[in-house]
Amino acid sequence: MLFRADCLDLLTNIKSNTVTLAFLDPPFNLGKSYDSSKRSDQIATEIYRGWCRTWLLETIRVLKPGGSLFLYHWPRWLMDFGAWLNTVESVEYKAWIALKMKNGFPMKKRLQPAHYGLLYYVKRGGLPRFNVVKYKSPTCRHCGKLIHDYGGYRDRFKPYEDNDGIPWIGLSDFWEDTRPARHDKARKVKVNELPTHIPERVILLTTEPGDVVLDCFSGGGSTLQAALMHDRLWIGGDIGTSKSSLRRIATFFGTEETSPSSRKLLGCFQKPFRDALNQLEIRKKRPILNVRKLTNIKSLRNGEAKSRVFHLSKGNNSSDRKS
Numbered sequence: 001m002l003f004r005a006d007c008l009d010l011l012t013n014i015k016s017n018t019v020t021l022a023f024l025d026p027p028f029n030l031g032k033s034y035d036s037s038k039r040s041d042q043i044a045t046e047i048y049r050g051w052c053r054t055w056l057l058e059t060i061r062v063l064k065p066g067g068s069l070f071l072y073h074w075p076r077w078l079m080d081f082g083a084w085l086n087t088v089e090s091v092e093y094k095a096w097i098a099l100k101m102k103n104g105f106p107m108k109k110r111l112q113p114a115h116y117g118l119l120y121y122v123k124r125g126g127l128p129r130f131n132v133v134k135y136k137s138p139t140c141r142h143c144g145k146l147i148h149d150y151g152g153y154r155d156r157f158k159p160y161e162d163n164d165g166i167p168w169i170g171l172s173d174f175w176e177d178t179r180p181a182r183h184d185k186a187r188k189v190k191v192n193e194l195p196t197h198i199p200e201r202v203i204l205l206t207t208e209p210g211d212v213v214l215d216c217f218s219g220g221g222s223t224l225q226a227a228l229m230h231d232r233l234w235i236g237g238d239i240g241t242s243k244s245s246l247r248r249i250a251t252f253f254g255t256e257e258t259s260p261s262s263r264k265l266l267g268c269f270q271k272p273f274r275d276a277l278n279q280l281e282i283r284k285k286r287p288i289l290n291v292r293k294l295t296n297i298k299s300l301r302n303g304e305a306k307s308r309v310f311h312l313s314k315g316n317n318s319s320d321r322k323s
């Protein structure tokens with residue numbers, strides 16, 4: 001379900017303890033404008049901090065006990081939010097993930113920023129979901145050989161080799177392979193779309209098919225696409241135009257809509273809002289029918305996933321690949 005909505009308006013209408021994963025990639029307060037309205041996202045630091053804390057608390061409220069919260073930002077703000085989240089009793093710190101950035105330009109009298117970050121917290125009071133996720137060991141794009149030297153441990157990865165002999169290795173808290181892939185050329189820089197691999201990896205790590213994923217800054221829809229690809233239910237929202245998200249969905253999954261949406265998804269909303277949603281009729285002139293599909297894109301449904309869930313088989317330590 002996709003809403004054009006302010007994040008706080010959307011969150012207010014969601015019931016407590018209903019969402020399994022919240023993935024949040026908010027405006028960074030850098031003075032960017034995200035859509036044709038030319039609205040700048042820059043506000044005073046204190047106001048920005050207070051605004052972010054408000055939706056963070058609301059997000060924690062709607063998470064199920066054991067549910068996961070991922071916050072994407074740059075280090076200056078992650079330090080601020082992390083220090084504060086550590087004082088919020090209802091959540092527990094899990095990790096700070098550093099994601100390698102595309103090579104930027106050297107900056108005068110400053111260290112060149114080379115990573116963004118993801119803060120990972122879980123809501124206390126329930127068993128968090130956590131899947132073993134592996135990624136393909138990085139290779140040289142010229143010679144195809146492994147970039148990392150696993151030394152004496154190379155044989156350990158033999159059971160996880162692809163047909164081309166490249167091993168899949170367990171995720172750490174440093175993601176070096178999440179820069180835009182070739183098919184992501186259709187990304188709209190204006191809305192700062194993330195490479196799909198980032199939300200996809202988070203979804204595989206912390207949810208199962210049928211779980212509810214929430215992104216209330218869904219922008220160009222990378223989280224929504226990743227959730228759909230892996231059969232998760234999703235609630236997306238953005239204050240700006242929904243066109244980019246709808247284009248993605250139309251391109252990869254088609255323009256068909258269902259109404260009313262799944263009971264489980266509707267069950268996430270407060271009753272008056274749910275009743276209003278139930279009244280909605282899908283008529284002919286729906287926005288998704290008016291978007292132009294992305295061109296020059298091969299199917300991205302499953303083939304190119306950069307991350308896979310591995311399930312431990314009972315009785316031994318070996319794993320078999322699932323998705």
Ligand SMILES: C[S@@+](CC[C@H](N)C(=O)[O-])C[C@H]1O[C@@H](n2cnc3c(N)ncnc32)[C@H](O)[C@@H]1O
Pocket residue numbers: 005006007008025026027028034041191192193194195216217218219220221222223237238239240
């Ligand atoms: C960094 S972008 C998110 C990009 C998204 N993760 C993607 O991959 O496409 C931040 C988004 O937050 C939206 N936004 C800004 N203020 C908002 C608000 N008050 N409520 C909801 N969305 C807001 C912007 O329109 C923008 O699309």
